[in-house]
Amino acid sequence: MLDYYAPYVSGLTEAARMTAEGLAARGWKVAVACAQHDPALPRHEVINGVHxxxxxxxxxxxxxxVAPALPLLVRRLAARSDILHMHLPNPEAAFVAALKGSARLVVTYHIDVFLPDSPVNRFGMRAVDQVCKSAVRKADLVITNSEDQARGSRIWPTIRSRTLAPIPSPCVDRSGGAPRLRDGDGLHIGFMGRIAVDKGIEYLIRAFRSLDDPRARLLIAGDYTTVAGGSNIAQLRQEAGDDPRIRFTGLLRGEAVRDFYASIDVFALPSVSESFGIVQVEAMMAGVPPVSTNLSGSRYPVEATGFGRLVPPRDPAALREAVLELAELPAEDREAGREAATKLFGGEAFLDAHEEAFRKLLPGVRS
Incomplete structure (x- = not known):
């Protein structure tokens, strides 16, 4: 259960989709209950074995x-299920947890909700925190991307009272692309993700524009047309000004994602709110070193592999220096980082971990 599901693209939805489809491919019967975020989408369909x-x-x-039918839909599906797996944050979480029936409750807590600062948004964040805590208290198991993420969460005092299983988000090996987005032989820096305020992209643009090299390029890839809560693309275009070295590519899919990673020398994830950063790990597995902000959770891949650099959030000067340092990283260090990231985060280890956790909740049930 979650609000947004495919074809919407975000780190949370992709993690849920890959887990659901991966388990379905292994023989589990999986249904997803979500909101009809686009009225053109069907009320029911089967996507890669997942209802x-x-x-x-x-x-x-x-x-x-406001989707009042969603908790009722979940209750109907949970009544036929062994496990109800909720992905949080989610404003309906407390209602759904109360309606779970006899199903065992697993909560994957992806991140503390983040909204731009204002009195109304501060109230909203506190309200969602309370809803999430209520669901977590009823959970038989809580999954987070890492223990570092869990301990840094605003609701850690509630999470630590439950059984915790740190399972990193699923990451796809995006190596093997062609550098089709490359423009010349200058330094190419890349960002990929939702074009939204929590990604801190304006600080990356400011860092890049402080570079004098006319051959340098900044590729900013990601959706800015259907972003939940709206995109800050207008602000970012203003930040970019008339600098011809900066390119907004829009949302990339399929082979274009591999080509993106093959086209850049350094990946930047300048988020002001982040809990893991699937894209930075995909960059690592393509041999591209990342610069990430030193936040609970998002620093874990860099610390675990030793590949990349961490900088304070909202610090263009530190971001610039880290990018320039990583641009000089030798090929052998890039290869060592690629191998470390692939070993830790590649393959289907995330599915193995989910299966192991689920089977512990369901003695005697194989799938």
Missing amino acids: VFRAPVLTRISRGF
């Missing part, structure tokens, strides 16, 4: 929905 049920949306509030 997807969508509840209609009455209205939208910031990044969330």
Whole structure:
């Protein structure tokens, strides 16, 4: 259960989709209950072996929905299920947890909700925190991307009272692309992700524009047309000004993602709110060193592999220096980093971990 599901793209939805489809491919019977975020989407369809049920949306509030049928939909599906797996943060979480019936409850807590600072948004964040805590208290198991993420969460005092299983988000090996987005032989820096305020992209643009090299390029890839809560693309275009070295590519899919990583020398993830950063790990597995902000959770891949650099959030000067340092990283260090990241985060280890955790909750049930 979650609000947004495929074809919407975010780190949370991709983690849920890959887990659901991976388990279905291994023989588990999996249904997804979500909101019908696009009215053109069918209320029910089967995607790669996963039954997807969508509840209609009455209205939208910031990044969330008013979808009163969603908890009832989940209750109906949970009554036929052994496990209810909720992905949080989610404003309906407390209601759904109360309606779970006899199903064992697993909560994957992806990240503390983040909204731009304002009195209304501060109230909203506190409200969602309380809802999430209520669901976590009822959970038989809590999954986070890392223990570092869990301990840094605003709701850690609640999480630590439950059984915790740190399982990193699924990451795809994006190596083997062609440098089709490359423009010349200068330093190419890349960002990929939702074009939204929590990604801190303006600090990356400021860091890049402080570089005098006319051959340097900044590739900013990601969706800015259907972002939940809205995109800050207008602000970012203003930050970029008339600098011809900066390119917004839009959302990339399929082979274009491999080509993106093959086209850059350094990956930058300048987020002001992040809990893991699938894209930085995919860059690592393609041999591209990342610069990431030193936040709970998002620093874990860099610390675990020793590949990349960490900088304070909202610090263009530190970001610039780290990018220039990593640009000089020798090929053998890039290869060592690629191997370390692939060993830790590649393959289907995340599916193995989910299966192991689920089977412990269901003695005697194989799949």
